[in-house]
Structure formats: structure tokens, C-alpha cells
Amino acid sequence: MRPEQGTLISRAQAMAALLELLTDQPVIICNGFPSREAHKIADRPTHFYMIGSMGNAPAIALGVALAKPNKQVITFDGDGNVLMGMGTLATVGALKPKNFIHVVFDNEVYGTTGNQPTISNVVPLEKVAKAAGYVNVERVLDRDDLVYEFKAMLKQDGPSMLLIKVNEFVEDAGRVLHDPPEITRRFMKAIQG
Numbered sequence: 001m002r003p004e005q006g007t008l009i010s011r012a013q014a015m016a017a018l019l020e021l022l023t024d025q026p027v028i029i030c031n032g033f034p035s036r037e038a039h040k041i042a043d044r045p046t047h048f049y050m051i052g053s054m055g056n057a058p059a060i061a062l063g064v065a066l067a068k069p070n071k072q073v074i075t076f077d078g079d080g081n082v083l084m085g086m087g088t089l090a091t092v093g094a095l096k097p098k099n100f101i102h103v104v105f106d107n108e109v110y111g112t113t114g115n116q117p118t119i120s121n122v123v124p125l126e127k128v129a130k131a132a133g134y135v136n137v138e139r140v141l142d143r144d145d146l147v148y149e150f151k152a153m154l155k156q157d158g159p160s161m162l163l164i165k166v167n168e169f170v171e172d173a174g175r176v177l178h179d180p181p182e183i184t185r186r187f188m189k190a191i192q193g
Contacts, residue, residue, distance in 0.1 A: 008167040011105040012037045030057040030081040032112030040173040045190035049176045055085030065097040079106040079120035093133025098157040126163040136160035
């Protein structure tokens with residue numbers, strides 16, 4: 001465990017704090033443990049769980065944000081996923097959707113595949129997002145700061161990135177109970193209008 005990691009909250013704790021602040025916003029959640037944890041914490045029809053397809057959650061969220069400009073769209077992502085789909089940061093920055101919030105849970109490992117280290121301890125992903133054109137970018141280390149910054153981002157024009165440093169703890173959460181076609185159907189129905 002890295003020195004900073006011992007004092008950080010878990011991804012599930014951070015996610016629960018954010019989900020308390022959301023109502024009917026579409027939330028696209030990256031594959032692996034983040035989808036499992038979100039499903040366990042608060043399964044909602046407005047949640048689109050990635051089953052596989054590492055690195056694609058923000059690209060899907062971007063498409064939803066562009067198609068639904070009057071809805072605030074949030075994507076929950078991990079540092080490994082962001083590194084896998086780095087080009088999406090540039091596309092988001094270039095297109096500048098005002099209704100796009102990118103939340104990155106950064107535990108510095110590929111948790112779903114066995115905690116192999118990522119390079120997010122060397123490459124500050126929030127600075128990459130800022131350089132790519134994200135308007136609001138914040139890096140936080142604790143629950144109070146993440147709630148404060150997320151509330152602010154919900155009121156600001158984006159695109160925004162909230163990078164939350166989290167520890168490596170994984171919530172005991174089973175697989176998402178919905179299959180991909182069902183996830184798609186209920187999500188599309190939930191975001192109509």
C-alpha cells in the first residue's frame with residue numbers, strides 16, 4: 001500500500017457519498033468493481049453498467065451528454081480505465097459538453113485484475129484533463145472535499161473532472177444482476193425525454 005493510501009476512503013465510500021447527491025441523472029459506470037459496487041450501493045434504471053469494454057464509459061457518457069444536452073450526465077471511471085481510453089479526454093475537451101461530469105476513482109491499480117500498478121501516481125490524470133480542455137478540474141483526498149467539489153460541479157458548466165484518490169479496498173459486491181441488453185433497455189427508457 002502506498003503511503004498516501006492508508007488515510008484515504010474506499011471507492012465504495014466515495015461512490016456512496018456521490019450517489020446520495022444524485023437523483024435522476026444518467027450515470028455511466030466503468031467496468032469491473034466500480035459497476036459491481038455501484039450496483040450494490042444503489043441500483044437505478046439511470047445507471048448504465050459497463051460489462052467489459054474497459055476505457056469506454058466516458059465515451060458513452062459523452063454520447064449521452066451530446067444527445068441529451070438538458071440532462072446532466074455523470075461517468076464513474078477508474079484510473080486504469082482513463083489510461084486505457086486517454087483519447088476520450090481530448091474528445092471531451094474539444095467538444096466541451098457543458099453537462100458532462102467525469103468522476104475518476106484513482107487507487108493507482110488495476111483492481112479488477114489483481115492490483116497491478118497503473119501509472120497514475122506519475123501521470124496526474126486531472127492535469128491531463130485540464131490540458132485537454134476540461135473546464136473544471138479538482139483532485140480530492142477525503143469525503144468532505146469530494147462532496148463539496150461535486151456539489152459545486154453539479155452547478156457549473158463543464159466539462160468537469162473530479163479525481164478522487166481512494167484506497168485499494170474493494171467492497172464485497174457480487175456481479176451486476178442485469179444482462180447487457182436489459183441494462184441498455186432500462187437505461188434508454190429512464191433517460192427518455
